[in-house]
Amino acid sequence: xxxxxxxxEVLQLPAVREGVVPPEYLDENDHMNIGRYLEEASLGLWGxxxxxxxxxxxxxxxxxxxxxxxxxxxxxSELRLGDAISVHVRFLERSDKVLHTxxxxxxxxxxxxxATVEATLVHVNFDTRRPEPFPDDVLHEIDLEVARSESLDxxxxxxxxxxxxxx
Numbered sequence: 001x002x003x004x005x006x007x008x009e010v011l012q013l014p015a016v017r018e019g020v021v022p023p024e025y026l027d028e029n030d031h032m033n034i035g036r037y038l039e040e041a042s043l044g045l046w047g048x049x050x051x052x053x054x055x056x057x058x059x060x061x062x063x064x065x066x067x068x069x070x071x072x073x074x075x076x077s078e079l080r081l082g083d084a085i086s087v088h089v090r091f092l093e094r095s096d097k098v099l100h101t102x103x104x105x106x107x108x109x110x111x112x113x114x115a116t117v118e119a120t121l122v123h124v125n126f127d128t129r130r131p132e133p134f135p136d137d138v139l140h141e142i143d144l145e146v147a148r149s150e151s152l153d154x155x156x157x158x159x160x161x162x163x164x165x166x167x
Contacts, residue, residue, distance in 0.1 A: 003155070003157050004076065004113055004116070004157045005104075005113070005154045005155075005157065006113075006154075007106055007111050007112060007113060009152070009154045010088050010104045010106055010113060011088070011106070012152060013088035013089065013090055013104070014088065015086040015087065015088055016044040016045075016047040016048050016051075016087050016088065016089055017040065017043055017044045017047060017085075017086065017087040018084070018085070018086045018087075018108075019084075019085060020082055020083060020084050020085065021036075021079050021080060021081055021082060021083045021085060022081075023081060025079075025081075026080075026081055030080070030081070031078040031079060031080050032078070032079040032080070032083075034073075034075070037073060037075065037079075037105060037114070037115045037117070038071070038073055038117060040085065040087055040105055041073070041087060041103035041105060041115070041117035041119075042068070042103075042117075043087070044087030044088070044089055044103050044105075045089055045101055045103055045117075045119060045121075047087075047089075048089040048091075048101075049066060049121075052138065052141045052142070052145070053137070053138060053141060054066065054138060059126055062135070063125060063126045063127050064123065064124065064125060064126055064132070064135070065123075065124060065126050066099065066121040066122060066123050066124065067121065067122050067124050068119050068120070068121055068122075069098070069120045069121065069122045070119065070120045070162050071117055071118060071119040071120075072117070072118045072119075072159040072161075072162060073115060073116070073117045073118075074115060074116045074117075074157075074159075075114075075115050076112070076113050076114055076115055076116070077107060077110070077112050077113070077114050077115075078114075079105075079107055079114050082109075083107055083108075083109040083110070084107075084108035084109045085105055085106060085107060085108060085114065086105075086106045086108055087103055087104070087105055087106075088103070088104045088106065089101060089102070089103050089104075090102045090103075090104070090149045090152075090156055091142060091145040091146050091148075091149055092146065092149055092156055092158070092163070093146060093163060093164045094134075094139070094142050094143070094146060094164060095164045095165075096133040096134060096139070097122060097123050097131045097132065097133055097134065098120055098121065098122055098123070098164050098165070099120065099121045099123070099134075099142060099164075100118075100119075100120050100162075100163040100164050101118070101119050101120070101121060102116060102117070102118050102119075102156050102157075102158065103116065103117040103118075103119070104116055105117070116157060118158055118159055118162060120162055120163065120164070123138075
């Protein structure tokens with residue numbers, strides 16, 4: 001029995017990205033290259049942070065951003081040329097400077113989960129490149145998303161070795 005959610009469960013999260021696997025994503029094995037899974041998840045996570053107000057304007061005006069500090073990618077099924085995919089993001093936990101996330105790549109063509117990418121993001125000052133707390137308005141938005149995540153009736157399939165570290 002898998003500890004991964006069903007596709008129907010993942011689809012409870014909004015799609016942040018949708019598309020099809022293009023020819024340039026394929027590798028010598030005629031399936032989506034490993035790096036493209038991380039790219040799709042990363043772009044989905046970036047899209048989600050933009051929706052929460054931490055996009056290019058946030059960087060330009062507030063001089064703050066997030067850096068990925070760690071990630072764990074699990075490949076669950078191969079994706080092939082022309083497969084329809086979607087990316088869904090779940091915010092799991094946060095501290096004042098760190099956000100623990102999980103992105104799901106769904107193979108819409110076959111109705112199965114293709115990959116998960118668990119990541120921790122660190123909020124940093126864009127100029128000093130040093131960690132600093134999220135602003136209160138951003139924390140409010142993050143807290144709403146974490147609460148939505150906690151309200152789901154399925155467990156996030158985390159790797160168990162990363163996340164928000166508390167001292």
